[in-house]
Amino acid sequence: MVVTQSPEVSRAFVPARTSTEESVPADGAPGTRHALRAAGLLGAVLVLLVVVVLSIGFGARQLSVGEVWHGLFDGGSAASTVVRDMRLPRTLLGLLAGMALGVAGCVMQALTRNPLADPGLLGINAGASAAVATATAVLGMAAFESYVWFAMGGAAAVSVLVYVVGGGRGATPARLTLAGAALNAALFSYVSAMMLLDGDSLEKMRFWTVGSLASAQTATWVGMLPFVAAGLLVALALARPLNALALGDDSARALGARPAQVRAFALLAVTLLCGAATAACGPIVFVGLMVPHLVRSLTGPDLRWMLPYCAVLAPVLLLGADVLGRLLGSPGELQVGIVTAVLGGPFFLYFVRRVRMVRV
Numbered sequence: 001m002v003v004t005q006s007p008e009v010s011r012a013f014v015p016a017r018t019s020t021e022e023s024v025p026a027d028g029a030p031g032t033r034h035a036l037r038a039a040g041l042l043g044a045v046l047v048l049l050v051v052v053v054l055s056i057g058f059g060a061r062q063l064s065v066g067e068v069w070h071g072l073f074d075g076g077s078a079a080s081t082v083v084r085d086m087r088l089p090r091t092l093l094g095l096l097a098g099m100a101l102g103v104a105g106c107v108m109q110a111l112t113r114n115p116l117a118d119p120g121l122l123g124i125n126a127g128a129s130a131a132v133a134t135a136t137a138v139l140g141m142a143a144f145e146s147y148v149w150f151a152m153g154g155a156a157a158v159s160v161l162v163y164v165v166g167g168g169r170g171a172t173p174a175r176l177t178l179a180g181a182a183l184n185a186a187l188f189s190y191v192s193a194m195m196l197l198d199g200d201s202l203e204k205m206r207f208w209t210v211g212s213l214a215s216a217q218t219a220t221w222v223g224m225l226p227f228v229a230a231g232l233l234v235a236l237a238l239a240r241p242l243n244a245l246a247l248g249d250d251s252a253r254a255l256g257a258r259p260a261q262v263r264a265f266a267l268l269a270v271t272l273l274c275g276a277a278t279a280a281c282g283p284i285v286f287v288g289l290m291v292p293h294l295v296r297s298l299t300g301p302d303l304r305w306m307l308p309y310c311a312v313l314a315p316v317l318l319l320g321a322d323v324l325g326r327l328l329g330s331p332g333e334l335q336v337g338i339v340t341a342v343l344g345g346p347f348f349l350y351f352v353r354r355v356r357m358v359r360v
Contacts, residue, residue, distance in 0.1 A: 037305050040298060044312040051319045055091040056083065059326050060333055090216040094319045094336070096228045097213070097281045100273035102314020103235050105288020106295070106306055110242045111266045112163075114176050115293070115351065119274045120285030122180030126187035127158025128278035129209065133191045136205060137198045144223050144280060151279035152227075156271040158183055163267075211284035211337020213322050224280045231272030232311065238266055239303040246301070284337045286344025287314055293351065317343075 057068050063079055071079030072088070101119060108117040119125045131154025135147040162183060166176035195205055208215070241262040244252040249259045277284070291314040292306065299305040318336065321343065325334035 037299055041305075041308060041312065044309060044316070048312050048316050051316050051323070052091055052095065054323050055094065055319045056087050058323055059087060060330050086216075089218050089221055090213045090322070091319065093216040093221040093224070093280060094213050094322055095315045096221055096224050097277040097284065098287065098315030098318035099311045100228045100231060100277040101284060101287040101318070102291040102310035103232060103307055104270045104273040104277075105314075106292040106303070106310045107235050107238070107242070107266050107269055108288070109292050110246065110303055110306075111263060111270075112176055113246065116177050116289070116348075118286065118289035119270070119278075120283060121184070121289065122162050122176060123158050123183035123187060124155050124162070124180075124270065124274045125278045125283035125285065126184045126191075127154040127156075127161075128152075128275050129191050129283050130154055130187040132208075132279055133194045133205065137194045144220050148223065148227070148276060148279040152271055152275035155275040155278065156267070158187070159267055159270060208282040210335045211282040211340070212335040213281055214333065214335070216280075220280050224276045227272050227276035231269045231276070234265055234269040234272070236307055238262060238269065239307055242266065242303050243301075282337060284318070284340055286340050286348065287318055289351075290344055290347050291317055293347075 056072065057063070057065070059082070061082055063071065063082065067077070067079040068083055070077040071081075071083030074080060075084065104124075105118050108119065108122065109115060111117075128151040131150035132147050135141040135150040141147045141150075162176060162179045165179040165183075191205075191209060195209070241252070241257040244255040244257040245259055245262055247255075252259050252262070291310050295306050295309040295313060299309055318340070321339040322336040325336055325339045328334055328339075
């Protein structure tokens with residue numbers, strides 16, 4: 001089976017410009033386009049603030065606006081346990097995890113020129129999950145600070161393995177997706193086996209393996225913060241080199257980029273972001289797939305705009321899905337990983353239909 005992409009999908013991964021000087025776009029002056037993108041980014045930040053407020057204000061236990069306010073700023077109020085000890089850490093964890101998954105998905109799609117690249121679909125989350133399951137069941141580690149390094153190692157190993165099995169520099173979207181799907185299935189089977197053979201691990205990880213923010217604590221998001229911050233900084237620094245790399249290795253070298261170095265640092269960014277997010281929340285899928293596609297339709301393929309947009313809009317999706325899961329599952333809740341899978345499944349099928357698959 002040969003996979004050919006539709007022209008609009010192929011063009012989506014080629015930046016409109018690669019030099020420091022911006023060419024005049026067909027639909028207006030450069031300043032106008034910059035202003036529109038900046039205004040859109042500001043609007044996205046405002047939407048994120050609204051979702052953050054909703055995440056703190058809504059949950060299985062109904063609280064009035066006054067109770068939420070006093071619970072947030074008055075440690076002695078009756079609602080402080082719910083708001084400060086549960087909802088606030090959960091919101092901050094969702095904020096960091098959303099940023100990590102959205103930016104990681106954007107970097108992966110740009111690096112591989114694969115419109116189906118996603119930390120979940122390519123098995124990177126599964127690699128981190130398998131490493132965490134091993135650390136929990138075999139070594140008895142239970143704290144985020146202990147097993148996060150295992151998650152990093154698992155994510156890095158699977159990233160390299162998928163790239164190699166998928167064909168290396170000659171990898172195609174179909175081969176990468178198939179390699180990722182195979183490793184994803186094998187690794188999650190391993191995780192399931194570890195949980196079934198160890199009752200204590202099953203109890204600890206049964207919600208984590210679905211993808212959840214419910215167990216968030218202050219120590220979790222604080223421990224996750226340095227990894228996400230480092231991953232975001234590396235990813236943002238790679239915006240221009242990845243734009244150049246989209247034109248091919250020879251063109252990238254002519255523009256001053258070093259393809260091998262860019263790929264290595266891109267892999268480092270993806271490992272930091274995916275490893276930290278998976279260790280803290282479990283394997284949450286489709287966030288890194290949906291958000292970059294939405295952003296690309298708003299900003300175009302220039303990663304200097306795509307990456308900041310993804311860092312803002314991915315937490316909107318993740319926190320919004322978490323709030324929706326709390327409201328729909330009341331008095332319990334639906335795990336955020338279930339909600340994102342329900343939302344992302346139809347999107348994935350829709351996008352696959354845009355890629356023409358021809359049998360020869």
